[in-house]
Amino acid sequence: MVNLSVSLSGVKLDNPVIPASGTFGFGYEFMRFYDINILGSIALKGTTEEPRFGNPTPRIAECEAGLINSVGLQNPGVDNVIKIELPKLKKVYKKQVIANVSGFSVDEYARTCEKMDRQEQIGIIEVNVSCPNVHSGGMSFGTDTKFVSEVVKAVKAVTTKPVYIKLSPNVTDITEIAKACEASGADGLSLINTLLGMRINLKTRKPIIANKMGGFSGPAVFPVALRMVYQVYQAVNLPIIGIGGISSAEDVIEMMLAGATAVEIGAANLVEPFACKNIIEQLPETCQKYGIENLSDIIGGAHNG
Amino acid sequence: MKQGIFTIKSNKNLTANVLEMILEGDTSDIKRPGQFVNIKIDGLYLRRPISVCYCSENKLTLIYKTVGKGTEKLSKMREGERLDILTGLGNGFNIAKAGDKPVLIGGGVGVPPMYLLCKKLIEKGALPTVILGFNTADEIFYKEEFEKLGVKTMITTVDGSVGIKGFVTDALKEIDYTYYFCCGPMPMLKAVYNSCDTSGQFSFEERMGCGIGACMGCSCKTITGYKRICTEGPVLEKEEILW
Structure with missing residues (x-):
């Protein structure tokens, strides 16, 4: 009998598989596909202080082994998430979940995280300083060590639960940002968010995505994510949620060997609604193999020796 | 939503670039006309959403136009090959509102969902009229299939080579109807919206990520709030549309 359980800053997960923010809504809708209680946890749709429609459509462009999205943090706002979405999820999902918070100023991050922190259902707060799809905020925080530090300090000052910072890969040296997070009091790191990318339609000669650029994810980014998790694991002493192109039980093990304590599955959910379920079911056999x-x-096992 | 493996029974051209694919598999989750399926195609990352033209127990008919990589790959598939398909996606048309004389308006590749809709309306005891709009004579498909259902089938062509010269709205002027259902290119949908006095339903198209409501890639604004074309759509009622 293989033991799949892991612990993220004291939050125990039955297994390390978590659907990534933005690819699983607020979770409860997936109950029509399978019993989501098999999931280690769920990273909720990115939430901002105010409701947002997000970017104009088209928001999606296909790529080799992945896709670009430019959804732009569509969400009902933190108050509606707490009032409507969390209770709906609570009815069907019995475990603690991961809030994913975005903002456009340090204060906004802090206010939204503080509200999430008070919710019993929330086990971890994942702070997204790396969304490539919103102007004047999002990734600009995530690519500057000074801003990231300010966000981390402000959020930590008003919260009691573990705070994980979700990092952007669109930086010169991700370990610099990771170290700044650690120095500012972050409890853990989630990486990576999407890579900034674009596609052009040959017929119209214009970008496919209305917002021109978007975040690239899917199996194509897995080696990049793996490398960054490996580097960050060496650079800091924080638990890591590994994210980026994971599509199989083998990928989960590989990401954990690089240094991830748990993993988030993103793009795979969009093409295979049962992706997380399939991975969880395949994990014991793959571990035995x-x-x-x-x-x-095996966490960080690739660094031994 | 159900995931199933379907076997291709036939895949043939209806026009130079429109094909009809008949598949065998579990269609039990397809509940309403106007719903769509999402097809996994080898070598492509995203599934391809295609509206249901017809389905019966174990049989699924899809009509698609070759417009890109996905549909080109589909067009080369042969009898006996298998496809991983998610079925029962989207809200579909609500036929309870049709009245006794609904008109069904399909433009180009907006025609296919009208076929199952027409059959369901006939079963319900309504007397639908069908208007099929195309650019030219050589683009026309499924005229005989609709006629075999015993409904009045009007054809419009932009160049006047067959039927009424002009657009579907030119045919609409010639008939009485209690309600309308339409699917086609955006300019056609807008023209229908502006020229019909009765209420009706519109089937929309948008570039999708997942087709299952997870990614928010296909969101649109409506009078009743934000909706996902793949989940709260693709069919919207006239009264909720914001152009």
Whole structure:
């Protein structure tokens, strides 16, 4: 019997598989596909202080082994998330979930995180300083160590739950940002968010995405994400949620060997509604194949020796 | 939503670039006309959403136009090959509102969903009229299939080579109707919206990510709030549309 459980800053997960923010809504809608209680946890749709429609459509462009999205943080706003979405999820999902918070100023991050922190259902707060799809905020925080530090300090000052910072890969050296997060009091890191990308329609000779650029994700980015998790694991002493193109149980193990304590599955949910379920069901057998009895034993295993 | 493996029974051209694919598999989750399926195609990352033209127990008919990589790959598939398909997606048309004389308006590749809709309306005891709009004579498909259902089938062509010269709205002027259902290119939908006095339903198209309501890639604004074309759509009622 393989033990799949892991612990993220004291929050125990039955297994390390978490659907990534923005690819699973607020979770409850996936109950029509399968019993979501098998999931380690759920990273909720990115939430801002005010409701947002997001960017104009088209918001999606296909790529080789992935896609570009430019949704732009469409969400009903933190008050509606707390009043409407969390209760709906609570009815069907019994475990703690991960709030994902975005903002356009340091104060806004802090106010939204403070509200989420008070919710019993929330186990971890994931602070998104890396959305490539919103102007005047989002990624500009995530690419500047000074701003990231300010956000982390402001959020930590008003919260009690573990705060994980979701990092952008669109930086010269991700370990610099990771170190700034650690120094400012972050409890953990989630990486990576999407890579800034674009596609052009040959017939119209214009960008496919209305917002011109968007975030690239999917299996194509897995090696980049893996490398960054590996580097960050060496640079800081914080638990890492590994994200980026994970599509199979093998990918989960590989990401954990690089240094991830848990993983988030994003793009795979969009093409395979049962992706997380399939991965969770395949994990025990895949662990056995590679001689793993306790999955948590392999975290950072690629750094040994 | 149900995931199933379907086997291709036939895949043939109806016009130079419009094909009809008949598949065998579990269609039990397709509940309403106007719903769509989402097809996994080898070598492409995203699934391809295609509206249901017809379905019965174990049989699914899809009509699609070759417009890009996905539909080109589909067009080369042969009898016996298999496809991983998500079925029962989208809200579909609500036929309870049709009245006894609805008109069904399909433009180009907006024609296919009208076929199952027409059959369902006939089963319900309504007497639909069908208007099919095309650019030219060589683009016309499914005229005989609709006629075989015993409904009045009007054709419009932009160049006047067959039927009424002009647009579907030119045919609309010639008939009485209690309600309308339409699917086609955006300019056609807008023209219908502006020229019909009765209420009606519109089937919209948008570039989708997942087709299952997860990614918010296909959101639109409506009078009743934000909606996902893949989940709260693709069919919207006239009264809720914001152009």
